[in-house]
Amino acid sequence: MSGFETLIYEKTDRIAYVTINRPKAMNAYNIQMRDDLYQILSAIKDDPDVYVVIFKGTGEKAFCAGADLSEFLTAPSPIAARKVRFERDVWGLFLSIPQPIIAALHGYVLGSGIEIALCCDIRIASRNTRFGLPEVGLGMIPAAGGTQTLPRTVGKSKALEMLLTDEWIDGEEAFRIGLVNHVVSDDTLYDHANEMARKIASHDPAAVRAAKQAVVRGMDVRLSEGLFLEKSLASHLSAIKNKQP
Amino acid sequence: MRYEILSFHRENRVMVIQLHGNGTCYGEPVQIANELNELCNTIYPDPEIQVVIINLEQTGWQNKLTLSQTILNTDPARDNPMSWAEPVSKLEIPVIMSINGYALGQALELALACDMRVASHASFFGLPHINDDIIPWDGGTQRLSRLIGKSNAMEMLFTGQTINGEEALRMGLVNQLIEGKALLSKVMETAQKIAGKGPIALKYTKEAVNKGMDLTMDQALNLEADLYFLLHTSHDRTEGIKAFQEKRKARFSGE
Numbered sequence: 001m002s003g004f005e006t007l008i009y010e011k012t013d014r015i016a017y018v019t020i021n022r023p024k025a026m027n028a029y030n031i032q033m034r035d036d037l038y039q040i041l042s043a044i045k046d047d048p049d050v051y052v053v054i055f056k057g058t059g060e061k062a063f064c065a066g067a068d069l070s071e072f073l074t075a076p077s078p079i080a081a082r083k084v085r086f087e088r089d090v091w092g093l094f095l096s097i098p099q100p101i102i103a104a105l106h107g108y109v110l111g112s113g114i115e116i117a118l119c120c121d122i123r124i125a126s127r128n129t130r131f132g133l134p135e136v137g138l139g140m141i142p143a144a145g146g147t148q149t150l151p152r153t154v155g156k157s158k159a160l161e162m163l164l165t166d167e168w169i170d171g172e173e174a175f176r177i178g179l180v181n182h183v184v185s186d187d188t189l190y191d192h193a194n195e196m197a198r199k200i201a202s203h204d205p206a207a208v209r210a211a212k213q214a215v216v217r218g219m220d221v222r223l224s225e226g227l228f229l230e231k232s233l234a235s236h237l238s239a240i241k242n243k244q245p
Numbered sequence: 246m247r248y249e250i251l252s253f254h255r256e257n258r259v260m261v262i263q264l265h266g267n268g269t270c271y272g273e274p275v276q277i278a279n280e281l282n283e284l285c286n287t288i289y290p291d292p293e294i295q296v297v298i299i300n301l302e303q304t305g306w307q308n309k310l311t312l313s314q315t316i317l318n319t320d321p322a323r324d325n326p327m328s329w330a331e332p333v334s335k336l337e338i339p340v341i342m343s344i345n346g347y348a349l350g351q352a353l354e355l356a357l358a359c360d361m362r363v364a365s366h367a368s369f370f371g372l373p374h375i376n377d378d379i380i381p382w383d384g385g386t387q388r389l390s391r392l393i394g395k396s397n398a399m400e401m402l403f404t405g406q407t408i409n410g411e412e413a414l415r416m417g418l419v420n421q422l423i424e425g426k427a428l429l430s431k432v433m434e435t436a437q438k439i440a441g442k443g444p445i446a447l448k449y450t451k452e453a454v455n456k457g458m459d460l461t462m463d464q465a466l467n468l469e470a471d472l473y474f475l476l477h478t479s480h481d482r483t484e485g486i487k488a489f490q491e492k493r494k495a496r497f498s499g500e
Contacts, residue, residue: 072486078474085470092466136450139443139485139497143473147453148465156458157392160360161420163450164339164439177417220461 006033008058009040014051014201015194016044016099020116023059029112030068038090045097051201051208053097054193055120056104057113063105064113066134091145094119095216098209100200104193105129106186110168115142118149121212122196123180125171126189131179132168152219154179210237251280256433258295258440260288264352266303271352278327285332292499295440295447296339298432299359303346330358330384337448339439343432344368345425349407354381357388360451362418363432364410365425370418371407391458393418443481444499449473 008019018040020027044050057063076084086092094116103120110132117123125131133150135142142150142163151159154177162169171183184192200208210233218226250272252263262284264271271277288294329351333340342359349371356362356370364370372385380386381402390398393416401408413419423431439447449472457465476482480500488495 069486069489076477078477081477082470082474085474092463095462095466136442136446137485137495138489139446139479139481139483139495140476141446141450141453141469141473143470145466145469147450147469148457148462151454151458152462155392155417156454157361157417157420160339160451160454163454164360164442164447165435166442167435167438220463 004036004040006030007036007040009043011050013198014049014205015197016047016050016053018044018053018055020055020057020064023061025068026062026065026108027057027059027113028065028068029116030071034088034090038088038093041090041093041097044099045093048205050099051205052099052197053101054104054197055101055116056190056193057106060107062108062110062113063103063129064110064116065108066111066113069138085143091115091119095145098212099205100208100212102193102197102200104189105180106189110134111142111146112144115144115146115149118153119145121216123174124182124184124189124192124196125174125180126186127171127183128186129171129174129180129183130168131162131170131174132166133163134166136164137166206240207237210234246280246283248280248284250277251284253284255294257437258293259298259433259436260294260296261298261300261433263300263302266301266346271301271303274329274351275327278329278332281329282327282332285336288338289336292444294338295444296341296436297333297336298341298343298429298436299333299355300343300429300432301345301348301352301356302343328383329355330388334358334384337451338444339436339447339451341432341436343429344370344419345428347407349373350381351383354383354385354388357392358384361420363421363423363428363435364413364419365428366410366422367425368410368413368419368422369407370401370409370413371405372401373405373407375403375405389418441494443479443485443495443497445476445479445481446485449476 006022008021010017022028044053101120103117103123105117105123105125106129108130109117111134114131114133133142133146141147158177174180175183182192214230214233218229254261288297333355340359342356342362344356344362344364345368347369348356350373353370353372372381374381386402397416410422414422453469453472457468460468481497484497485495
């Protein structure tokens with residue numbers, strides 16, 4: 001199953017693979033990729049056979065080196081741009097995917113690239129990875145959730161340091177600050193990602209989705225509401241189980 | 246206003262505020278509050294200032310107990326003290342705290358109101374209020390727990406113990422540890438680097454992170470997007486992308 005210009009979509013054994021595929025442009029994010037991503041994420045969201053998703057990038061240089069700036073000079077009016085942003089809210093969709101998503105990261109993970117990684121639930125990086133947010137140096141701010149997902153992942157202080165200085169960090173440093181779950185050698189990156197995906201896919205998918213929902217939605221509400229959500233999800237799960245023969 | 250405790254100077258677009266300790270304390274707390282307030286009021290509207298460094302330096306200290314006692318001497322009920330953290334936290338531009346020595350009590354609360362903290366290896370941090378049967382009142386209980394997590398914060402607050410630079414780095418209380426002699430020049434290097442970015446983008450980034458962390462994810466993403474689209478109208482955004490494509494340094498005007 002493919003037919004996308006900028007992404008490759010594959011499914012094997014309940015694991016879906018989304019591969020960013022513009023190696024000549026260091027996998028830069030462009031408008032076409034937004035549309036492709038929107039279609040693929042919509043399909044994943046509604047596919048009960050997908051238990052877990054892996055995001056990765058083709059080519060040796062980059063997972064995704066940022067947004068394709070060649071499309072930026074003809075900026076539409078802010079009114080039009082805002083309308084487009086929320087008409088096809090690809091980032092909102094990304095963050096609402098019920099299945100766990102693993103990002104397998106290598107090379108440049110910059111701008112939109114790090115924002116894609118931050119929309120995933122678990123990040124594994126090879127040592128050669130370079131993370132950074134160059135937006136303020138271009139007179140911009142991140143717009144794919146980076147100002148929100150980054151501080152929620154590494155804390156406000158480290159997030160502001162990365163956002164304001166545009167200093168890039170490597171895999172080890174990313175591991176130290178909690179930006180990635182694991183840092184591994186370059187040649188074992190996909191083995192690690194696959195192994196983790198298989199482990200997740202071996203569990204009851206309803207339980208896995210409930211666990212993700214409890215954490216993601218629970219972090220967004222007051223503790224008392226989070227505890228209530230957890231209880232509801234747990235009792236819903238055991239109700240399903242009790243019905244099974 | 247005459248500044249008796251704070252001294253300050255500009256290096257290009259970076260304002261450096263010096264807060265020097267004389268061995269036992271940083272000075273009369275209410276006076277420091279007044280001066281910080283006044284200084285921040287002049288920094289706020291000044292378009293030439295892009296980044297602030299607050300340099301907290303404790304030279305010639307002898308007895309850390311004396312220091313903490315002196316700082317704690319301000320009893321909020323009795324002395325009607327004033328906040329150090331509040332005027333600094335209201336600044337829209339990035340603020341970096343450089344710490345060399347003891348950042349205890351209200352001095353640490355001031356550090357917590359900054360966006361980043363960089364310290365020397367010979368630095369110490371603590372909120373010793375509990376030793377005097379009081380609690381922090383200049384944001385310490387709120388900002389510390391949000392920064393280093395509830396568990397680490399509780400430990401510092403309950404024990405009143407002072408932690409060293411290594412421990413502070415591990416907990417995420419400071420962003421970096423740097424050798425004492427090189428500290429201020431390193432911090433200045435970072436500040437100058439930040440000062441070369443788009444001025445509106447810097448302010449909006451700080452706003453998006455600070456306000457966004459207090460919102461639900463959904464609302465926060467909307468805030469980010471709205472600020473982003475507002476930037477669409479700026480000269481700096483066009484200039485930034487143009488400069489990148491022409492492989493030259495951007496000339497931001499703040500418009």
